[in-house]
Amino acid sequence: MPSDLNAPGLKLRRRKNGPDTLYWVARNDLVKAGYRPETIRLRHSLDEPDHLPLISAACMRYQAEMLEWAVGRRDDRKRFDGTIAGLVRCYQVDGASPYHGQKWNTRRTNNHLLKLIEKAFGERVLGALHIGDFRRWYDAAKKPNAAGGPERVDRACKIIKMLRELFKYGVTAELPECQRLRTILMEAEFRQARRRKTKLELEHVEAFVANALEVGKVSLALGTALQFETMLxxxxxxxxxxxxxxxxxxxxxxxxxxxxxxxxxWSDLGEGLQLVKDTTKTGQTAAHDLTLCPIVMRVLAHVPANRRIGPLIIDPASGRPYAEFVYTREWRRIANAAGIPKHVWNMDARAGGISEADDAGAELDHIRSAAAHAQATTTARYVRGTRGKSRKVAELRLAHRATRNKP
Incomplete structure (x- = not known):
C-alpha cells in the first residue's frame, strides 16, 4: 500500500483467484467491547490513482464513527447516509437497536445475513428503492448454487426477513424512508420454503442406539434416546x-x-429419574418421567453410578461435552452405519417424537406441554405425515353415523 496514504484501519486481502480486496477493519479491542461492524468492504482499487482519495475518505469516516462510539457519542441520524449499508451500520452500532439484545448465536446468524445484504446491494439509496427491487433481490437470492441444483428459497426468505427487521429498526430510529419501505415489505408476499417433512422414526432410533452402544458411543445413544422420547x-x-x-x-x-x-x-434427573428442565428457546419447563421412556432406560443401564456426575452427554475423545458441530458429525457416522437415510437428520428426532405422540392419538395440547412449546400452533408444525388426528376424526364421524342410524 502507498506509504503516504492516510487510511486508518485499511487492510488488503490478497486472493489467488481474482483481484485483491480492500477492507476497513475496526480495532480489535473495540470489537470485543461490542462495536459493529467489524469490517467494511471498500469497492476501490489501490492501482487506480483516482481511487486513493476515496479510500482515504472512507477509512477516515469509518474510523471516526468507531471512535465516536468508543467515547459514547452516538448520533445515529448524522451517521446514517441514506444507503442500505448505512442502515446496516446503524442497526449494528446503535445501542438502542434490538441487535444488542439478541442471543450470541442469533447475532452470528444475522451477521452473516447482514454481510450478504451489504455486499449485494449496500450502496443502494433507500429513497430509490421500490417493490421491484425487492422482487429482483429475492429472485437472485433463491437461484441454485450450481446449475441444476435446488432453488435456495429459504436463503431468499431469510434475506427478506432481515430487510424487514432493518426497516423496522429504522422506523423506531426515525430514519428517513424506513417507514415507507417497511410498509411495502409488510404488505408484499414472497414464496416461502417448504416446511421440513422428515422425521426420525422409532425404528431409526432403535437401530441407532443399538449401533452406538455396540461401538461404545453411549453418550450418542443417550442423547438420541432423550431427544426422541422427551421431545427436547x-x-x-x-x-x-x-x-x-x-x-x-x-x-x-x-x-x-x-x-x-x-x-x-445428571442432577436434572432428580429423584426417581424425574427429569425437569427449563428449555432455552421459550423458557417453558419440560417435565418427563424417564422410567416411562424405555429406550432411555435401556441406555442408562450402560452408565455406571460413579459416572453420573456433571454433564450427561460427554465426548469420549475429550472427556468434555461435545464441541460445536462434533455431535452432529459423529451422530451421522453412527446413523450411516445404522442404515438411517442421509436426508434424516439428528434434529428430526424432536419431530419424530411429536409425530409418534400424534399418531398415538394424544391431545395436541398435551403434546405441546410435553414438548415445552409455548403455543400449540408450533407443536402442530412438528407433526409430520401422521394419521393420529384424522383417525380420531374418522372414529368420531363413524360413531356419529351409528347414532343417527339407530331406530
Whole structure:
C-alpha cells in the first residue's frame, strides 16, 4: 500500500483467484467491547490513482464513527447516509437497536445475513428503492448454487426477513424512508420454503442406539434416546458453547474462550429419574418421567453410578461435552452405519417424537406441554405425515353415523 496514504484501519486481502480486496477493519479491542461492524468492504482499487482519495475518505469516516462510539457519542441520524449499508451500520452500532439484545448465536446468524445484504446491494439509496427491487433481490437470492441444483428459497426468505427487521429498526430510529419501505415489505408476499417433512422414526432410533452402544458411543445413544422420547431440542440435551463476555470470569466448563451451558446434567434427573428442565428457546419447563421412556432406560443401564456426575452427554475423545458441530458429525457416522437415510437428520428426532405422540392419538395440547412449546400452533408444525388426528376424526364421524342410524 502507498506509504503516504492516510487510511486508518485499511487492510488488503490478497486472493489467488481474482483481484485483491480492500477492507476497513475496526480495532480489535473495540470489537470485543461490542462495536459493529467489524469490517467494511471498500469497492476501490489501490492501482487506480483516482481511487486513493476515496479510500482515504472512507477509512477516515469509518474510523471516526468507531471512535465516536468508543467515547459514547452516538448520533445515529448524522451517521446514517441514506444507503442500505448505512442502515446496516446503524442497526449494528446503535445501542438502542434490538441487535444488542439478541442471543450470541442469533447475532452470528444475522451477521452473516447482514454481510450478504451489504455486499449485494449496500450502496443502494433507500429513497430509490421500490417493490421491484425487492422482487429482483429475492429472485437472485433463491437461484441454485450450481446449475441444476435446488432453488435456495429459504436463503431468499431469510434475506427478506432481515430487510424487514432493518426497516423496522429504522422506523423506531426515525430514519428517513424506513417507514415507507417497511410498509411495502409488510404488505408484499414472497414464496416461502417448504416446511421440513422428515422425521426420525422409532425404528431409526432403535437401530441407532443399538449401533452406538455396540461401538461404545453411549453418550450418542443417550442423547438420541432423550431427544426422541422427551421431545427436547438437541441444544437442551447436549448444551452449547457460548462466548465468554469480556470482563466475565471464565468459570465452569470452558473451551477456547467459550463456556458450556444449557445442557442436561445428571442432577436434572432428580429423584426417581424425574427429569425437569427449563428449555432455552421459550423458557417453558419440560417435565418427563424417564422410567416411562424405555429406550432411555435401556441406555442408562450402560452408565455406571460413579459416572453420573456433571454433564450427561460427554465426548469420549475429550472427556468434555461435545464441541460445536462434533455431535452432529459423529451422530451421522453412527446413523450411516445404522442404515438411517442421509436426508434424516439428528434434529428430526424432536419431530419424530411429536409425530409418534400424534399418531398415538394424544391431545395436541398435551403434546405441546410435553414438548415445552409455548403455543400449540408450533407443536402442530412438528407433526409430520401422521394419521393420529384424522383417525380420531374418522372414529368420531363413524360413531356419529351409528347414532343417527339407530331406530
Amino acid at each position: 431440542r438437541q441444544k437442551d440435551v447436549i448444551g452449547e458453547w457460548e462466548p465468554i463476555l469480556a470482563g466475565t470470569a471464565a468459570s465452569g466448563i470452558v473451551l477456547n474462550g467459550r463456556r458450556w451451558v444449557n445442557g442436561l446434567v
